Amino acid sequence: MTQVTLSALTKQFDEKSPPAVDRLDLEIESGKLTALLGPSGCGKTTTMKMIAGLLRPTSGDIGFNGESILSIPPEDRGAVMVFQNYLLFPYMTIAENIGFGLKMRKVDRKEIRTRVTDMLDLVQLPGFEDRKPRQLSGGQQQRIALARALIVQPNVLLLDEPLSNLDAHLRDEMRELIRRIQTEMEITTVFVTHDQEEAVVLADRIALLFDGQLQQFDVPDAFFESPESIEIAKFFGGTNFIPGHYEGGEITTAIGRFRAPRSAVEGGDAVLSIRPEAVTLGAAEGNSVMGRIRSHVYVGRYARFRITLGEIEVEAITDPAQVKLFNDGDEVPVTFDPAKIWVIRPASSEQ
Amino acid sequence: MKWPKPVSRTPRLGRASLSEKAAQRLTITLLLAPAILVILLLFMGGLITGFLRSLGYFPLIGLNDFNFEAYTTVFTDNGFIRSFILTFHIAFTSTLIASILAVASAMLLRPAFRGKRFVQFIFSLNLTIPHLVGAVGVLYLFSGSGLVSRLATGAGLIDSPQGFPAMVNDPWAIGIIIQYVWKEIPFIGVIVLAILLSVGEDYESVARSLGANRWQAFRNVTLPLIMPGVVSASVIVFAFTFGAFEIPWLLGSTFPKALPVLAFESYTDVDLAARPQAMAMAMVIAVMSSLMILAYMKVSRRYVRS
Ligand SMILES: Nc1ncnc2c1ncn2[C@@H]1O[C@H](COP(=O)(O)OP(=O)(O)OP(=O)(O)O)[C@@H](O)[C@H]1O
Ligand SMILES: [Mg+2]
Numbered sequence: 001m002t003q004v005t006l007s008a009l010t011k012q013f014d015e016k017s018p019p020a021v022d023r024l025d026l027e028i029e030s031g032k033l034t035a036l037l038g039p040s041g042c043g044k045t046t047t048m049k050m051i052a053g054l055l056r057p058t059s060g061d062i063g064f065n066g067e068s069i070l071s072i073p074p075e076d077r078g079a080v081m082v083f084q085n086y087l088l089f090p091y092m093t094i095a096e097n098i099g100f101g102l103k104m105r106k107v108d109r110k111e112i113r114t115r116v117t118d119m120l121d122l123v124q125l126p127g128f129e130d131r132k133p134r135q136l137s138g139g140q141q142q143r144i145a146l147a148r149a150l151i152v153q154p155n156v157l158l159l160d161e162p163l164s165n166l167d168a169h170l171r172d173e174m175r176e177l178i179r180r181i182q183t184e185m186e187i188t189t190v191f192v193t194h195d196q197e198e199a200v201v202l203a204d205r206i207a208l209l210f211d212g213q214l215q216q217f218d219v220p221d222a223f224f225e226s227p228e229s230i231e232i233a234k235f236f237g238g239t240n241f242i243p244g245h246y247e248g249g250e251i252t253t254a255i256g257r258f259r260a261p262r263s264a265v266e267g268g269d270a271v272l273s274i275r276p277e278a279v280t281l282g283a284a285e286g287n288s289v290m291g292r293i294r295s296h297v298y299v300g301r302y303a304r305f306r307i308t309l310g311e312i313e314v315e316a317i318t319d320p321a322q323v324k325l326f327n328d329g330d331e332v333p334v335t336f337d338p339a340k341i342w343v344i345r346p347a348s349s350e351q
Numbered sequence: 352m353k354w355p356k357p358v359s360r361t362p363r364l365g366r367a368s369l370s371e372k373a374a375q376r377l378t379i380t381l382l383l384a385p386a387i388l389v390i391l392l393l394f395m396g397g398l399i400t401g402f403l404r405s406l407g408y409f410p411l412i413g414l415n416d417f418n419f420e421a422y423t424t425v426f427t428d429n430g431f432i433r434s435f436i437l438t439f440h441i442a443f444t445s446t447l448i449a450s451i452l453a454v455a456s457a458m459l460l461r462p463a464f465r466g467k468r469f470v471q472f473i474f475s476l477n478l479t480i481p482h483l484v485g486a487v488g489v490l491y492l493f494s495g496s497g498l499v500s501r502l503a504t505g506a507g508l509i510d511s512p513q514g515f516p517a518m519v520n521d522p523w524a525i526g527i528i529i530q531y532v533w534k535e536i537p538f539i540g541v542i543v544l545a546i547l548l549s550v551g552e553d554y555e556s557v558a559r560s561l562g563a564n565r566w567q568a569f570r571n572v573t574l575p576l577i578m579p580g581v582v583s584a585s586v587i588v589f590a591f592t593f594g595a596f597e598i599p600w601l602l603g604s605t606f607p608k609a610l611p612v613l614a615f616e617s618y619t620d621v622d623l624a625a626r627p628q629a630m631a632m633a634m635v636i637a638v639m640s641s642l643m644i645l646a647y648m649k650v651s652r653r654y655v656r657s
Pocket of ligand 2: 044045046084160
């Protein structure tokens with residue numbers, strides 16, 4: 001059980017470019033699975049390498065259970081990192097690759113052998129002992145890399161996009177496997193992904209990073225229900241943002257006034273945000289305005305409508321059956337469920 | 352050994368027909384033909400002539416029969432055996448020391464640091480200096496009346512230059528080895544450095560993260576990754592130091608002599624009858640260095656695997 005604390009952690013590779021990781025504060029709970037989420041190049045791998053001790057931070061601190069570990073070499077940190085590009089040792093067999101960590105710990109050969117076999121069963125590649133990495137597919141290599149890390153029973157497991165090369169079916173299975181092992185062994189796990197769905201499915205908590213800066217650190221549903229900025233909402237699939245003025249639990253916009261009890265701001269200039277799934281068509285029981293359907297797409301599991309409300313366009317994702325009720329060009333009442341509206345700071349105050 | 356070996360490792364590349372493949376092979380052969388011809392004429396031609404002469408066949412001077420006399424003489428000669436041992440010692444020791452120091456320097460030169468380019472330039476500078484110049488340098492520095500000896504005397508480390516241990520023209524061939532090591536470190540080092548830089552540090556990071564300390568990561572991960580390059584480079588060095596003439600000729604002792612010196616001296620002997628012996632020695636050098644290179648590659652490959 002290890003709690004990992006990052007304090008103002010910063011990494012700047014060279015003076016000319018902005019820091020790859022910028023004053024990152026993060027409290028990674030012991031025995032939980034935390035996702036490090038963000039677009040490509042936002043500093044996820046760099047953060048992981050610093051935790052693992054493979055990169056020296058420019059400034060800031062990393063603590064395990066409250067004690068700084070900056071002076072502890074990687075092999076003594078008990079934090080094992082699985083790399084994005086797997087990096088199996090090419091001249092070793094699969095068995096030697098998986099057993100590597102145990103060999104370094106001078107574990108008895110026989111024991112290594114049995115534990116390697118167990119690991120291969122765990123990642124569903126039994127009998128692969130004597131193969132060479134180049135004889136494996138990308139997905140298989142990825143699972144071997146995972147086995148190689150798990151076999152040493154790390155206190156902190158750092159997974160850098162460990163599922164990126166698996167097909168949907170295998171990815172689901174491996175997600176479950178990681179989740180199971182992680183809960184059973186209570187390994188503090190940090191999991192890098194740039195796929196928000198994966199983060200939501202897998203993580204207890206998500207740390208969202210843009211350009212090396214922490215945007216929000218929260219439980220998964222918070223990113224849907226109460227994102228702290230428009231950018232965050234957009235990253236999680238939010239599409240409807242209507243600027244207005246917020247006061248006394250109501251937001252006044254160019255298309256009307258809406259009740260909005262949930263807000264990130266006290267008052268003043270603000271933005272009404274509502275997820276497309278929360279926009280309903282047809283029923284008019286307050287908090288609604290008239291709009292005109294501009295276009296629609298039938299996707300099968302759902303239907304997506306684009307509706308113009310005066311100058312503004314919003315998106316609604318509805319039950320697929322609704323395509324039968326409305327035609328393009330129809331006037332419809334558009335309702336924003338007050339419980340689903342979330343008022344955010346305007347983008348300008350972000351910068 | 353539970354898993355059967357896969358039947359084919361190479362993926363099928365397209366569906367070129369047999370005749371197409373044959374045509375392809377022919378084209379490659381034709382393209383290589385000039386190079387192959389030169390190699391055959393110069394190398395094999397020389398080797399075959401040498402071999403014939405070592406068997407006592409040299410019609411120009413009236414030797415027309417084949418015999419193994421030259422070989423018998425060479426192998427029963429105590430001097431030859433001692434020369435052989437000395438030559439092996441020179442080649443093996445200088446290759447080993449140069450390889451180890453070259454790998455160490457390459458590791459030191461790998462990380463980015465201020466002034467790296469300059470240091471790298473200095474490091475590879477003596478690649479351009481001829482062996483002979485190096486030999487003269489060794490003479491100047493390490494001979495009995497050389498700079499080091501005089502400095503040591505001046506510093507009171509030894510009583511007089513006569514007390515300086517023999518490092519040039521000495522039985523242990525120290526001067527020769529110093530010269531070879533000095534000259535070959537950058538040769539192997541530059542190759543190893545290039546491999547290190549292209550392999551990157553991520554494999555070592557993985558090893559460290561999995562619990563290997565610095566030395567374990569080097570021994571189990573870095574070394575096996577660079578070993579093929581080290582082996583190729585050091586094989587060249589070994590073959591060169593085993594067969595090179597000028598350095599042992601300048602810096603070597605009078606007895607035993609290194610094999611190439613011995614062979615050259617027999618060849619230039621006024622007694623033409625010594626020619627077959629010279630050729631026999633040259634043949635032995637060629638065969639021996641080939642054998643040793645093969646053995647060396649085998650051993651180092653096993654070392655990589657373990
Ligand atoms: N060794 C390095 N030297 C210089 N710059 C680097 C180095 N490693 C990373 N960077 C830079 O730091 C930034 C963050 O890189 P990082 O690898 O952490 O991104 P990432 O979030 O893991 O992205 P991805 O999802 O594509 O893997 C990038 O702009 C990258 O160019
Ligand atoms: Mg990355």
